[in-house]
Amino acid sequence: MTNYRVKLPTLLAIAGVAGCADDGGYADLTTFRDSAGVRIAENVSPADSAKHAWWSIGNATVDIGGADAVEPYALHRITAAIRQPDGSIVVGSDVAGDIRVFSASGEHIRTTGRRGGGPGEFESISWMGRVAGDSILVFDSGNRRFTLLDAAGAYVRVIPAVTEITRVYGQFADGSLMVVGGNLFPVPAGGFSPDQVTRIPTQLSRFSIAEPRLDSLGAFPGTERVIRVSTRPDGEVSSVSLIMPPFSKQPSFAVAASEFYVGAQDGPEIQVYDTTGALRRIIRTGRAPEPVTQAHLDAQFERRLQQMPERLRTEMRASGPPDQPHGDFVPPYGELIVDRLGNLWVADYNDPLDPPGRWTIYDANGAVVARIRLPEDFRPLDIGADYVLGRELDDLDTEHIRVYPLVR
Secondary structure, three states, X not given: OOEEEEEEEOOOOOOOOOOXXXXXXXXXXXXXXXXXXXXXXXXXXXXXXXXXXXXXXXXXXEEEEOOOOOOOOOOOOEEEEEXXXXXXXXXXXXXXXXXXXXXXXXXXXXEEOOEOOOOOOEOOEEEEEEOHHHOEEEEEOOOOEEEEEOXXXXXXXXXXXXXXXXXXXXXXXOOOEEEEEOOXXXXXXXXXXXXXXXXXXXXXXXXXXXXXXXXXEEEEOOOEEEEEEEEOOOOOXXXXXXXXOOOOOOOEEEEOOOEEEEEOOOOOEEEEEEOOOOEEEEEEOOOOOEEOOHHHHHHHHHHHHHOOOHHHHHHHHHHOOOXXXXXXXXXXXXXXXXXXXXXXXXXXXXXXXXXXXXEEEEOOOOOEEEEEEOOOOEEEEEEOOOEEEEEEEOOOOOEEEEEEEEEO
C-alpha cells in the first residue's frame, strides 16, 4: 500500500473563502493510497469549511423564462439544457415536446419539433448531449429513440434505440453512452413486501449509436422505495402506491471521458469505474454519518407541507406526519455532475436542517478542489470553465434558464 499527500493552495482571491491553514497558505486536503489495485482518495470533510477554497458565481448573464414570459420564452418542465461553443443555449422541454435554441444573450433563434411520434417530434425529452461537430443528440424516452440535430438545433434524422433503454446518464469520450437498460423498477421474483423498504438494483449498460447494442457495465444499488397497499374493510385492495421514504437512499450516476461515477449513498464515498465496469478508484468525502433525528423528520414534514395548497396543508398539519419508514442516517451527499473540464461536482444532501445549494468540487483524480454555494432552487445542467447553466425556480415557482459566470 502506497500513501502520498496532495497540497492545494488556498485561493484567497475567491469570494467566500472562510479561512486558511497555518502552514503558509496551504491546506492538507487529500491523501491518496493504493489498495489492491484501487486508488483511494481520502478528503477533508465538506463540513470543514475553513479548510477549503470557495468558488463563487456572479450575477446571471442570461435569464430566460419567468412569470411574465410569453412564447417562445415561457418555459415549463425543463429536462435538459446545454451551451454550445458559440454561447447559444439549447433547451429541451418535457411538456412542450420541443427543442428551443436561444442566442448567447438569450434571444430566441428557433424551435425544433413538437409533441408526437413522427420524425422530428418528441414525446418525452430526458437527455441532451453534444456529439461530433457540435451536433446535438437528444434522447426521447417516450419514443425510445434518439434524434440528431445539427449545431444550430435543426432536425437531421432519427436514430432508433434499442427498446430496453429507459434512461441516458451521459456520454463517454468515444461517443458511446451510459444508459439504464430494462425496466426502471422491475418486480423482483418473489414480489414486493408491502410497507418494507425495497431496493432494486440499477442495471447500467454501455450503448453505441454506431453499433446499436447494450454491453453491461454491471448492477448497482438503486433507489429505496416502499410499496404501500391500502385495503377496504372487506379486505379488498383499494390502492397501491409507491413512495420514497424520508432520508431514503437515491443513488446518482455521472459520466466522465473514460469512466463513470456511482454515488450509492451507502456511505461517505463515491466509486469510480472504467468503461468495462471495473472498479478503479474510490473518492472518500470525509463526512461523518449523521443519524436522522426527530428534528430532521419534523423539518422534512414541514417542507412537504409548504409544497401543498393551503387547504391540504391545514389538514395535514392537523393529522401530523404519516406513519412511514425513514432512513436511519442522513444520506452523505446528493446529486453528481461532471463539468466540461472533467471535475466532479457533488451536491450536499438536501437536508432541511442545513443551508441549501452547497456543492463540493473534486478533480479527475478525486482530490477536493473547492466548495461553492449555488442559488437555493437552482439545478445545474451544464458547467463549463467559466459558467454554470441551469434551471431555476423563482418565488412563484416559475421556471427560468439562467447562466451564471463562474469565478474559480
